[in-house]
Amino acid sequence: MADQSTPLPLTRESVQAAHKLIEPYIHKTPVLTNTTLNQLASTPRTEAELAGTEWAGHAPAKPVLRFWFKCENFQKIGAFKARGAFHAIERLKQEPGWADGGGRERGVVTHSSGNHAQALSLAAHTSRIPAHIIMPTSSSPAKIAATRTYGAQIHFSGPTAPEREAVTATIQSQTGAVLIPPYDHPHIILGQGTAALELLSQVPRETHLNAIITPCGGGGLLSGTALACSGGENTDTFVFGAEPSLDAADDCRRGLATGSRVKTVPATRTIADGLRTPVGKIPWSIIHDRALVRAVYAVGEADIKRAMRLVWERMKIVVEPSAVVGLAAALYNEEFRALVEREGGEAGWDLGVVFSGGNVSLEMMGALFAEA
């Protein structure tokens, strides 16, 4: 079976090369700012707000923050995942012997019920390569339909990881398709890093980003962002991650605390449904082993909802719950806010915030925000 035997080195230069390769296929998404959100973030939280949190009784932090929002909700298929998928497909097309050996006809395969499924379908379809997507039977009809729209062939599996992997293995052996995993792959990680690369080039010349914060699920976006900031004029741009805390979904934060990767997470009910997976092996090697991510912060469900409401009401753009965990950390996590106060001082920090996607259904928004 064909495999991607010659991945690129995990460096900033490889992210730059990835960007050059996928530029014709992706949107250069806008970077937005918002005065009201800057003011909110730069206002100390009140004692009343901190009551009932783990920071009750502590003096509120006084950070100064200026946000630069990288809007991957406007990306193709509505999420940054298009970047990694297009990059993986483009590298596959360059793989020696792949096309000549009938690889194009055999196609690609992945298991995902979310944005990666749509991203790989679109990227494969664009190069007229067949795509096989394994989805749990429990996937929403809307997601199945959206993935099918891009021309992929859907195969169903049971909901557990072993069931999913068994179906994937069967499809692989039947078709000879190449597996493109959602995050634990060098070319996926390098592709996702291109969002941060663009962001760094889109802020005004006189602005130097002190840090970038991204959501962290499998870790593809976070580790790719870390690589994008690992050289050149951005070695001093810190990279932070953010995760939901509900039901111990903050596996990356907990892993960093003990120095050992948390390999499985229990089923979590967090509304940030893109962030329910544990960090992958290769992302972990970048985040932890190479220490390219400074810290990861956890945020609660109420804070995710509050951040979504602010983005909705103040920026008038549609973001999915997973997309706003970085903003939620900057607004509500006192540990992060104290760090910004300490290191940014009166001048404060220019903080890049990656809004990872906008694929939230109106029905889900209705359920989240309908008046009781």
Place this chain on the structure above:
Amino acid sequence: MADQSTPLPLTRESVQAAHKLIEPYIHKTPVLTNTTLNQLASTPRTEAELAGTEWAGHAPAKPVLRFWFKCENFQKIGAFKARGAFHAIERLKQEPGWADGGGRERGVVTHSSGNHAQALSLAAHTSRIPAHIIMPTSSSPAKIAATRTYGAQIHFSGPTAPEREAVTATIQSQTGAVLIPPYDHPHIILGQGTAALELLSQVPRETHLNAIITPCGGGGLLSGTALACSGGENTDTFVFGAEPSLDAADDCRRGLATGSRVKTVPATRTIADGLRTPVGKIPWSIIHDRALVRAVYAVGEADIKRAMRLVWERMKIVVEPSAVVGLAAALYNEEFRALVEREGGEAGWDLGVVFSGGNVSLEMMGALFAEA
């Protein structure tokens, strides 16, 4: 009592002058395009879709449409109303004798529970002029709070027009404040017209807009748009309006059919809550008497919801129900679509669509789209 005794002539040149005056205070909102929506609009509706509508049994129209969306949902206070309010305030400041005669201290007054209230509050506050807003006691706490945020003084009235006007008259006589009505005023109309003026200048050089369609409530935006297209290189850019049809809210369309303005509309339940008012006298003189608007189309509630869903899912931006009636007409009104087919032919039309605002609460969205 001071009054605005020297309004500008209602011409394209006055819209240009208004734009120059308010430019420092407003956002130059972006113009967006969307391939999927173009494709949808350029696909004939099916017989099944037309069944049950007034066009059942007719051959579906085959228009070719390319949309240029002017995103006033990203405008200050979240709607185009900021343009008219800033213009009225700036003209008031230039009024001979107004400032010297103590006009600045006496302030301005209006009655509105919606976007005009917030717009006038912001515009007055920016020039440190007191603003008195009369709102019905039934206004949502969110709208009251938002208007108060901009520093206006709120006065409450009963829900009917006579009750509202009585309170307004009392406040006027007590304070000497100048009344700035929401749409029936030359300076408001000229200000609203600046959105179309920008749109015309924001499309690529090689694109000439065949038409612009805007929502029509009191008619300020529609008549201002008509003035913006009433001269120069845009005399051949048609202007259309769109209204909700529920509960006879399509007063402008009905008035044009009989040649006589419909002066009152019954209480309507349309979700397009910004479009519940009848067309004002001065807007009507532009729309009808001067024939600067070619036609007005009505759209049903289900089509407004469908258009909202498309904008949400495909463009990832937040728009209020009133904002999408123009898009709904282009997608679903066969009368308009047949006109575009007839006149645009195979080359089709480049159609400017003004998204008038984005002030819809999450609770309202929840109620509209929550799963049954």
